[in-house]
Structure formats: structure tokens, C-alpha cells
Amino acid sequence: MPTAPISDEAREIAEKEIIEKERIVDYNTKEYPVETVVQKYMTGRDTDENELFVPDYQRDFSWDTKRQSKFIESVMIGLPIPYIFVADLSDSEGRLEIVDGSQRIRTLAAFLNNELVLTGLEKLTNLNNFRFSDLPLARQRRFNRRTMRMIELTHKADEEVRRDIFERINTGSDILKDMEVRRGVSSGPLITLIEQCAALPLFKKLAPLSETSEKRREREEFVLRFFAYLDRYAKFDRSVREFLDEWLDEAKQGFNPTIGQQMKAEFERMLTFVDQYFPSGFAKAAKHSRTPRIRFEAISVGTALALRMNPTLSPKSVNWLSSADFKKFTTSDASNSRPKVISRIEFVRDKLLQSNA
Incomplete structure (x- = not known):
């Protein structure tokens, strides 16, 4: 169905709306080995003092074993890991809230701690039923050295901004x-x-x-x-x-x-x-x-x-x-x-x- 041409006045109104809603979000980009990211997440987790933590507003952990295994397989064969978004909260003693990427981080933590048994792998079929400790030591070290890029939002990003980012990144929000x-x-x-x-x-x-x-x-x-x-x-x-x-x-x-x-x-x-x-x-x-x-x-x-x-x-x-x-x-x-x-x-x-x- 044909639509009416957009008038100059409509363009002007739309541009004003963009300017009004536009947000300037300060952030830094960092890169860490998998081993370091997992350590930041695991150390102090039981007492809720871990540097990387999962916020309350995020969804419950929902990846099943097969999906977790597929992610580990992707890391193993060298596919790039999507950016992890974290936020430095002004009242959190320097801790970082995981805005997006908690399932990836939790999967890596489960694997490195031998809590995940790989299953349903389609490319690395010989690794099915493996735990991390079953890998040769050289492969364990290489896996730990894989790097992850992290976008760190500064404390200027309030909760509304963080939730908005999470919802826009994730479908079905x-x-x-x-x-x-x-x-x-x-x-x-x-x-x-x-x-x-x-x-x-x-x-x-x-x-x-x-x-x-x-x-x-x-x-x-x-x-x-x-x-x-x-x-x-x-x-x-x-x-x-x-x-x-x-x-x-x-x-x-x-x-x-x-x-x-x-x-x-x-x-x-x-x-x-x-x-x-x-x-x-x-x-x-x-x-x-x-x-x-x-x-x-x-x-x-x-x-x-x-x-x-x-x-x-x-x-x-x-x-x-x-x-x-x-x-x-x-x-x-x-x-x-x-x-x-x-x-x-x-x-x-x-x-x-x-x-x-």
C-alpha cells in the first residue's frame, strides 16, 4: 500500500525527537582472557562480593546444557565471542554489573569448574561427554587464553539506561x-x-x-x-x-x-x-x-x-x-x-x- 510522502515539517519534528531522546553513554572497551573473566565472576560469588555480578532485573539463567555446549564449541573453534556489556555502579565498591552476557559468563564458569559436560556437539563430535579437566593440559591453557571484549559503561549510565540496553540487545524482552x-x-x-x-x-x-x-x-x-x-x-x-x-x-x-x-x-x-x-x-x-x-x-x-x-x-x-x-x-x-x-x-x-x- 503506497504511503504519503514525508513532509519537511515531519522530518523536522522527527529530528527534534531524536535529539531529545538521544543519550550520550560514556564507556570504555577492554579485553580479557576467559580465565580472568571467570575469576572476576567466581571470586567472592558465594558472599555476593564478586567483581562481576548478575543484577536482579535480568532473566533467570535459561540456557540448557546443549546450548551451553554449543557456546563452548564456538569458543573452542575460534569463533569470536560477542561483546559483554558491564556497568560500573557508583555505589557498588567498584564492582561491575553484567548488563548483557551473563549466560555466556556463567557457561564459561560452569565449564572451567567441571560442572558442564559437553553434549550435542555437531562439529567437535569427539568432545561430547568431555569436561574441562578431560582436555589435554595444553588445550586447557589455550582455552583459558581466549579473549573476550568487554564494553564497560561508566557510573553515569543509570539503571534505566542499563535495562534499556539489555532489552534492545535481547529479543523477546x-x-x-x-x-x-x-x-x-x-x-x-x-x-x-x-x-x-x-x-x-x-x-x-x-x-x-x-x-x-x-x-x-x-x-x-x-x-x-x-x-x-x-x-x-x-x-x-x-x-x-x-x-x-x-x-x-x-x-x-x-x-x-x-x-x-x-x-x-x-x-x-x-x-x-x-x-x-x-x-x-x-x-x-x-x-x-x-x-x-x-x-x-x-x-x-x-x-x-x-x-x-x-x-x-x-x-x-x-x-x-x-x-x-x-x-x-x-x-x-x-x-x-x-x-x-x-x-x-x-x-x-x-x-x-x-x-x-
Whole structure:
């Protein structure tokens, strides 16, 4: 179908819009051997102090073994590795947030740590069933010396810019806006309840979020995760997105005002307890402006479960929040496998019950 010619006025308006929206993003380009990149990612990971870290807003790790193996095969035969995007955050003690490339870095880390067994290789078929340690020493060294180029955004790139880069690089980025989609597809009294809980002043105090996260309805996502995991965390066996969608679809079927009142009361009871006993709420420290999803899930659901078992719970101490075990369960890179989900939630539940006064 023919379109009308673009007028000079339209061109002028379009040019003004480009200038208004144009962003100047400061960055540096660096190059590192694979071994160095993996070391920066692995060292301090269990205590959430690794130099290269995965941010909360990114998707769950989704590459299966075959796709990971294919990436390793590509590196092995010398194909160039796409640029890794990282960002130097002003409040992160010089740490680098992985803006794009976390799956590649995690795959390399899994391979170098013998956690990945190569499978489904089509070019290097003789390497199927190999781990990294099965390679000749000379080949291990050559693999470690392969270089990766990294674009490092300076601290001037705020969270909105970083998310925008991630979404534009990755196709199918609507998955990052799941809560907005759910509001349209599953609108009704249950979604209204979730929004009411998300708007509670005490919740906003205990779970600080950036302005960008608020706009993306991250707070409603937190509330949905609380109710879904509280109801059936032990049955979690798929991606978080599918788990939440399935729970929401089923929960809204039998939802009524009485159930809604009970759910809200339990959420508020949990918040009151956290406010009383957890000095920094759901955040890692009092001055932090962000709340990691995994940390929120562990504390909120674990607390609610403990209160169900003992409504008059009064723990003597929550010093275990700074323990190596809790940090291991709640780092930004902790996986969402069923055992990990169960472990971190029940860790909080059991610690609260064990330390009861």
C-alpha cells in the first residue's frame, strides 16, 4: 500500500525527537582472557562480593546444557565471542554489573569448574561427554587464553539506561515486563489485592526499590512471588515465570473477599514482624536503595511460614543474616532450582524457630 510522502515539517519534528531522546553513554572497551573473566565472576560469588555480578532485573539463567555446549564449541573453534556489556555502579565498591552476557559468563564458569559436560556437539563430535579437566593440559591453557571484549559503561549510565540496553540487545524482552502483562490478562480482585499490598507504606519502607523498578511494577511482582511461594514453594519445578503464571491462574478461580482479607492480613503480619526484628528490612543494609528478589523471597516467605507454626514468635537474634550460609542462599546469582528455592526459604523459617526466646 503506497504511503504519503514525508513532509519537511515531519522530518523536522522527527529530528527534534531524536535529539531529545538521544543519550550520550560514556564507556570504555577492554579485553580479557576467559580465565580472568571467570575469576572476576567466581571470586567472592558465594558472599555476593564478586567483581562481576548478575543484577536482579535480568532473566533467570535459561540456557540448557546443549546450548551451553554449543557456546563452548564456538569458543573452542575460534569463533569470536560477542561483546559483554558491564556497568560500573557508583555505589557498588567498584564492582561491575553484567548488563548483557551473563549466560555466556556463567557457561564459561560452569565449564572451567567441571560442572558442564559437553553434549550435542555437531562439529567437535569427539568432545561430547568431555569436561574441562578431560582436555589435554595444553588445550586447557589455550582455552583459558581466549579473549573476550568487554564494553564497560561508566557510573553515569543509570539503571534505566542499563535495562534499556539489555532489552534492545535481547529479543523477546517482553518477558521482563511480566507484571504489566499479567495486569492486562488476569485483571480482577486478586490483582487488585496484590496492588493494595504493594502500596502499603510499611512494605515500601522495608523493601526499597529504584524509581525504574517501581515504574516496572517490581513491587507488585514481589507481592505475587510472596503469595505464590508461600502457597506452594515445595512444588516449584519450572521457570519462575511459568510458576507465577500458573499460580495466578489457579488462585483467581476460587478467590473471594474472605480469602483476600486473610491473604492481606498474613502479608501485613509478616511485614510487622520483619519491621520489628530485621534491622534493614529486606535490604542488605540500612542505606541500600535496592532489594534483591531472592533475598525478599527467602525472608518474607520463611518468616510467614515460621509465624504459621508459632504466631507468638520472638527470636533472640537474627545474626544468621550475615552468615556465610544465608549469603550463599541469597546472592544475586543463586539459582532457582527447586532444591535451592526450598533451602533458602526453609533456612529462614528454621532459624527463626530455633532462635525463639
